[in-house]
Amino acid sequence: MRVKDTLNLGKTKFPMRGKLPVTEGQRQKVWEENKVYEQRQKLNEGKPTFVLHDGPPYANGNIHIGHAMNKISKDFIVRYKSMSGYRAPYVPGWDTHGLPIEHQLTKSGYDRKKMSLTEFRDLCRQYALKQVDKQRTDFKRLGVSGEWDHPYLTLDKEFEAAQIKVFGEFAKKGLLYQAKKPVYWSWSSESALAEAEVEYHDVVAKTAFFVEQVKNGKGILDNNTYLVVWTTTPWTIPASEAVAVNAKFDYSVVKPANDDRKFVVATELLNTLAEKLSWDDYEVEKHVSGADLEGMSTNHPYLDRELLVGVADYVTADAGTGLVHTAPGYGDDDYNFGKKYDLPIFAPINDQGVLTKENGADFDGVFYQKADDISLDKLKDNNALLLEEPLKHSYPFDWRTKKPIIFRATDQWFVSIEKMRQDILNALEKVQYFPDWGKVRLRNMIKDRGDWVISRQRVWGVPLPIFYAEDGTPILEEETINHVADLFRKYGSNVWFERDAKDLLPDGYTNEHSPHGKFKKETDIMDVWFDSGSSHQGVLAERDYLTYPADLYLEGSDQYRGWFNSSLITSVVCSGHAPYKAIVSQGFTLDKRGNKMSKSQGNVIDPNKVVKQMGAEIIRLWVMSADTSADVRVSMGTFQQISEAYRKLRNTFRFLLANTSDFNPAHNTVSYEDLTTVDQYMLVKLNHFLAKMRADFDQYDFLDAYRLLINFVNNDLSAFYMNVAKDVLYIEAEDSPVRRSMQTVFYDVLLTMVKLLTPILPHTTEEVWSYMNEPEEFVQLTEIPDVRHFDNEDDLLAQWDEFMEVRSHVLKSLEEARNAKMIGKSLEAHVTLYVNGHNQQLLEDLGTDVKLLLGVSALDIEALEDASDKADSYNDGLSVLVEPAKGDVCARCRMTKEDVGSDDAYPTLCARCAKIVRENFPETVNEGLEK
Numbered sequence: 001m002r003v004k005d006t007l008n009l010g011k012t013k014f015p016m017r018g019k020l021p022v023t024e025g026q027r028q029k030v031w032e033e034n035k036v037y038e039q040r041q042k043l044n045e046g047k048p049t050f051v052l053h054d055g056p057p058y059a060n061g062n063i064h065i066g067h068a069m070n071k072i073s074k075d076f077i078v079r080y081k082s083m084s085g086y087r088a089p090y091v092p093g094w095d096t097h098g099l100p101i102e103h104q105l106t107k108s109g110y111d112r113k114k115m116s117l118t119e120f121r122d123l124c125r126q127y128a129l130k131q132v133d134k135q136r137t138d139f140k141r142l143g144v145s146g147e148w149d150h151p152y153l154t155l156d157k158e159f160e161a162a163q164i165k166v167f168g169e170f171a172k173k174g175l176l177y178q179a180k181k182p183v184y185w186s187w188s189s190e191s192a193l194a195e196a197e198v199e200y201h202d203v204v205a206k207t208a209f210f211v212e213q214v215k216n217g218k219g220i221l222d223n224n225t226y227l228v229v230w231t232t233t234p235w236t237i238p239a240s241e242a243v244a245v246n247a248k249f250d251y252s253v254v255k256p257a258n259d260d261r262k263f264v265v266a267t268e269l270l271n272t273l274a275e276k277l278s279w280d281d282y283e284v285e286k287h288v289s290g291a292d293l294e295g296m297s298t299n300h301p302y303l304d305r306e307l308l309v310g311v312a313d314y315v316t317a318d319a320g321t322g323l324v325h326t327a328p329g330y331g332d333d334d335y336n337f338g339k340k341y342d343l344p345i346f347a348p349i350n351d352q353g354v355l356t357k358e359n360g361a362d363f364d365g366v367f368y369q370k371a372d373d374i375s376l377d378k379l380k381d382n383n384a385l386l387l388e389e390p391l392k393h394s395y396p397f398d399w400r401t402k403k404p405i406i407f408r409a410t411d412q413w414f415v416s417i418e419k420m421r422q423d424i425l426n427a428l429e430k431v432q433y434f435p436d437w438g439k440v441r442l443r444n445m446i447k448d449r450g451d452w453v454i455s456r457q458r459v460w461g462v463p464l465p466i467f468y469a470e471d472g473t474p475i476l477e478e479e480t481i482n483h484v485a486d487l488f489r490k491y492g493s494n495v496w497f498e499r500d501a502k503d504l505l506p507d508g509y510t511n512e513h514s515p516h517g518k519f520k521k522e523t524d525i526m527d528v529w530f531d532s533g534s535s536h537q538g539v540l541a542e543r544d545y546l547t548y549p550a551d552l553y554l555e556g557s558d559q560y561r562g563w564f565n566s567s568l569i570t571s572v573v574c575s576g577h578a579p580y581k582a583i584v585s586q587g588f589t590l591d592k593r594g595n596k597m598s599k600s601q602g603n604v605i606d607p608n609k610v611v612k613q614m615g616a617e618i619i620r621l622w623v624m625s626a627d628t629s630a631d632v633r634v635s636m637g638t639f640q641q642i643s644e645a646y647r648k649l650r651n652t653f654r655f656l657l658a659n660t661s662d663f664n665p666a667h668n669t670v671s672y673e674d675l676t677t678v679d680q681y682m683l684v685k686l687n688h689f690l691a692k693m694r695a696d697f698d699q700y701d702f703l704d705a706y707r708l709l710i711n712f713v714n715n716d717l718s719a720f721y722m723n724v725a726k727d728v729l730y731i732e733a734e735d736s737p738v739r740r741s742m743q744t745v746f747y748d749v750l751l752t753m754v755k756l757l758t759p760i761l762p763h764t765t766e767e768v769w770s771y772m773n774e775p776e777e778f779v780q781l782t783e784i785p786d787v788r789h790f791d792n793e794d795d796l797l798a799q800w801d802e803f804m805e806v807r808s809h810v811l812k813s814l815e816e817a818r819n820a821k822m823i824g825k826s827l828e829a830h831v832t833l834y835v836n837g838h839n840q841q842l843l844e845d846l847g848t849d850v851k852l853l854l855g856v857s858a859l860d861i862e863a864l865e866d867a868s869d870k871a872d873s874y875n876d877g878l879s880v881l882v883e884p885a886k887g888d889v890c891a892r893c894r895m896t897k898e899d900v901g902s903d904d905a906y907p908t909l910c911a912r913c914a915k916i917v918r919e920n921f922p923e924t925v926n927e928g929l930e931k
Contacts, residue, residue: 007731021614037145046087058094059132077697091152120459163534183412203393209276211386212299232393233330234372240327251266253285294311302379308343312333354367421447427571462488552583564583678848806878810856823882831881
């Protein structure tokens, strides 16, 4: 027999390399065939419910790494809750209406204006469903568990019907109105946009300082006086109806030496303007208050139109002249000003951003951006332009087409936010936020939000269920809206476009006695944020196994003005409360330089590429390791680094499996009271680790959980316990109490880590599970262990924490001895500890062979006052002397011992190993041992 055959070297077939790109898919197929998700739901029947409601991604194109981060984060939570005493169904969803799908079809050569609306909508539907299938495959490959065969789609008949009912609640409460108001208008999309569909970029605008001659100065200003007006949009001057001033400002009437005219400017800006306009020599003739200017009038600089002078708080002295050009059809402030003074709401521009003849013949048919120069030229021709200069400022863009937008007054349908603002603010107070700054952000979004324009001039979406009487009066009655909802539930929203208005109305509305005359139907569709914002009714309230409000919404931080926002508004209207009990918001994924990922820049990361190269588990572990509360930088190098962390975890599982392969938990488990003290210490440490991990999971803080995990594996297990364990597990007799004691804790560590990491790395933990001696077929169908507490655990931890300090000093001295070439491995060392009385008692009370804990071959403990001059002195009542151990190396335990060969039958073994071999392998007494 060889020496090796007397050792308990752990054996396992669990492979060091996971081959994840291949084995993950195979494992997912097994889960699907065995309906593991459905089994989990069955197991959890009757338990408290936890519902994470999925914010629907848009069904257009393959998923990107941001999608992966979002869906995997949700999967962590749902899987954890499912294994922690909750019934946690997960229904994935998709946002399937909207302009991008129309754009894709247009790019593919379809012209919606050359086919019927229903034909084009059918094409949109087919395209959306193909995208859903594509993205569903991608999400499932990431290991995300859920109702993939029964997701929710905003194009589903049931969802559309529920959405119409939500609309009906707004109508019932008088929150809907139609008005010609300026809205964000995308000429590139030919549609109004919601605030959530707008992003801002810096642009350089052409600004104009121009003059308007006073027509009626109220006896204060004569007709040779000109107001110096400022604008950043010269193309809107043809629609000008007024000049806005600040009632609280002081204005100067200025006569430059080089001009016959007199000019009015804000006194606070006079010096800056004089320099800009080269007024080297001027005289201030008088001062006029802004309040006194109100009610005066001026002549339009190049059109035959009289303009009013009015007061407005939005006029500032930050830039310009203190007198602002005002066109009520082209902006919110201008609109409110126009309503205040009963001015025309005039926006002579078409859907494509082209000016119409109402601007004057020179502007007819001109794109608005080109109209800037025409307007500036006309100002020059009329001696009205004092200065043109560029200004860099932030400007709104359509987030889909990436083109600038305009503010344009059109007839739209609006939700009055003002009427219910306080109710919404009250509702969000009852929500929990992760991170907690989310509350302030959402509150500010609602506090500052204008009325919600919900109409869109597009085709692919849910139509506004509004009828118009013959005189144009809109009909928003509960009976008509509910009837439309019933039709949609039966036929889908295409029925709106397939039938005439009279065939969409309930009985009694279209007979000859109807007071409404001939009906028309609305042709606009609803804002897609109204679609997804209705999902609490279309999904949570629609499916009886879900709960409303949901326990959690988790999305990107942009959803404070998107889905979080629209869902909150619609839920408050429908039910008087928020649709969620808690919100988790995440940042965006950025490239390694901190730039936003974009296909055009070529800096995107395709999750499918990572999966094919490294496996989905690597992406999942990366999500755990990322600070998702802020923007996250990611590159292929990031995944390479995470692969190293994964390899460490995998090898830890392998070591634990190998060293418990002969351990039967039903027969070999040792009670806590009978464990050795080092094993008790590690079991307590394990449960403290478990408690902290569960607390982090409960707070959705997976980054902290990752740090805890890596620290536990690297420091508590690898650097200490598994290192110490080798001497016991390999050397001691197979069934010895000390070995079974350590295996008890090893198996507990293995079992706890496998279950705890199943929400994070389900493919890996299921693979580990298949090598364990457990009755359940799938670890996903087990429960995360409860935290256990033990007698005197605080005293035990305090004692061992003190020892670990002593150990750290010894390891430092060993390292210095190794660097000095005094020893090689620590087993070649003889350590003498010189300790004070406290440390003496500490080492005695450990009840364990301290030599093994330090990993050295010989250990002496002496009084501190007897410390050698050569010893390393530490401040904790400790000095450490490292010397080469005397004796020979034992062929079995590899320690350097002076008693090697003391048993004649085993000349190469130390006395301890000889005793173990003699008792457990008696045949070797006569046969001997081979190296």
